[in-house]
Amino acid sequence: MTTNKKVARRTLSLLELASDLDNVSKACLSMGHSRQQFYEIRRNYQTFGAEGLVDRLPGPREPHPNRVDEATAERILAYILEFPTHGPVRVAKQLLLHGVQVSSGGVRGVWSLNGILTRHERLLRLERHIRDTGIALNDDHVCTLERFSPEFRERHIETWCSGDLFAVETFFVVTLKGVGKIYLQSAIDCHSRYAFGRLYTSKLPLTAEHMLNESVLPFFEEHDTPVVTVLSDNGREFCGRADRHPYELFLQLEGIEYRTTRVRRRQSNGFVERLHRKLLDEHFRIQGRRNCYESLDEMQTDLDVYLHRYNHERAHQGRNTNGRTPYQAFLDGRPEGQPEEGNEGQQAA
Template sequence: MTTEEKIARRKLSLLDLAQELRNVSKACKVMGYSRQQFYEIRRNYQTYGSSGLLDKLPGCKGAHPNRVSPEIEQAILDYSLQRPTHGPLRVSQELALRGITVSSGGVRGVWSRHDLLSKHDRLLRLEREQKDRALELSDEQIRLLERFSPEFRERQIEVHHTGELVAIDTFFVGTLKGVGKVYLQTVIDCFSRFAFGRLYTSKMPVTAVHVLNNDVLPFFEQHAVRVETVLSDNGREYCGRPDNHPFELFLQLEGIEHRTTRVRRPQSNGFVERLHRTLLDEHFRVAGRTTWYESVEQMQEDFDKYLHHYNYERPHQGRMMNGRTPSQAFIEGIVEQPEPATEDAA
């Protein structure tokens, strides 16, 4: 029940009480009305019935005679949608240049009827009008969205089973005195986060082939799992002419699809990039300060020990890992491989 209906019901109770007591003064005293109010209520009730008991505010009989025309009102609303931050005087002056005469007070009256008195309300109206509008984004706008929008930053590579996608990347570890620059060829199964790594003094294509041929593929074959796709950046050690590039030729011979990331977008290979940070924080930055390395073989020996800890003992907190070790996720992610088709003997 609304407030107006409650007041009308109280007025009707006043009339009933006066008739029951046969005394207007006593009924008005009980209900809290004056005698003048009683006679006005009774006159309205006798003239208009129950609707006469409702309070009628000034101006309810129709539109104010000085209200702007519907055409001018629509022009004000359209202009406020285009320029929501302009005040009433500015709107009045701008519309006057278009041949529409309206005062700043008239503009405020239109805004008041449409709940647009504040600049914030007019900006919200603009947002509501634009939210369902389809926009064509330029390449620059897409780049800025991907850089600053959490919705774009938090996109993930979808991998469903072990061996579906294996990421590889070259990582500069540092310079070893007497040896030179040391590079790490890192390989990670994107589903289980099971990692492989081997240190080299160069980043030639043969190093990428070596780590796949000697470490990665034998391990997958041992578990009867096929590597379907290898994801890499566009570095020279991974990309080249398919007919004479060692890495490209090796993948073709093994029947593995080669997929590359977008240029200058390391986020496209986020699994291996995040692994590099883990290797730095948990191994290289610690081992480099506690051990005096004299050869790459000595570094590789300590690194293999850490990889065993990473793969078999360290709980992983990555997406969809739920605290499992990479070796557990590797085994649980193995799906039954389809058997190769064989020709029936004649």
């Protein structure tokens, strides 16, 4: 006799004992079953007969009647390939506009069956699909993949020497009573992190030119180092019509290449954006609580003191600085053939 038949025989004995004793509790107590098990056994016996007494192994079940049909599931999966970061509610509403009626729960059910419940899983599915089919990515796909892919997050701007790339930007600082809005024209050497900054009451091409002409270019000329490229955002003080804009004409006269970042891509100019964060946290937010400024010159004086400490005394841990000050990194990173400061007299002798 097989094991299944022995189990069925013992289960049938429970039903017969309960019938003989006319007491379910005593029968369950003597056979070692609970009342709930007894009623389940009796229901299976009444429904399936003797086969219902044998334990049935779990197997494939019929699909739930409320499950999304295959055609709708394919539409959901196709939509997610195009917009992998949309949530279930938005997917359901967008598909409804195209005549596909499905609930947000149904969308999540399809995602669950295909193992793409999380946004990261849907993005990985998009990567696999692109790898297998080789279709072209649109701008939304590229931006999303760059934001979530560790390979793109680890990218950085390559610079080969001091002055190779110079980032500039205009930054609103504060509104000063009696003076008006205060803007910072900031600039930083992307190789050494050597920073410059001047405060103005307006953001015009004239102030951007003044910043370069009075602070940046004299410093580079003093150290016999050329400025090769200037990088800025698409602000109106930096760019416009190529044949008319004063800032671009000024750079052409100085023999400096000019580049702009992509629109709405602030990370493309990340060096100067990080500089603004440091200026806010380490200078403006502190000095604004210590001093009551009444003029632009007072703010500029304190800013010059901070920038001197930032460039000559503060150790940096960036990619090219490695614990050096920006000024030391600037001297070490000058193009080959440039004499180091302090050794010029010896070389001339």
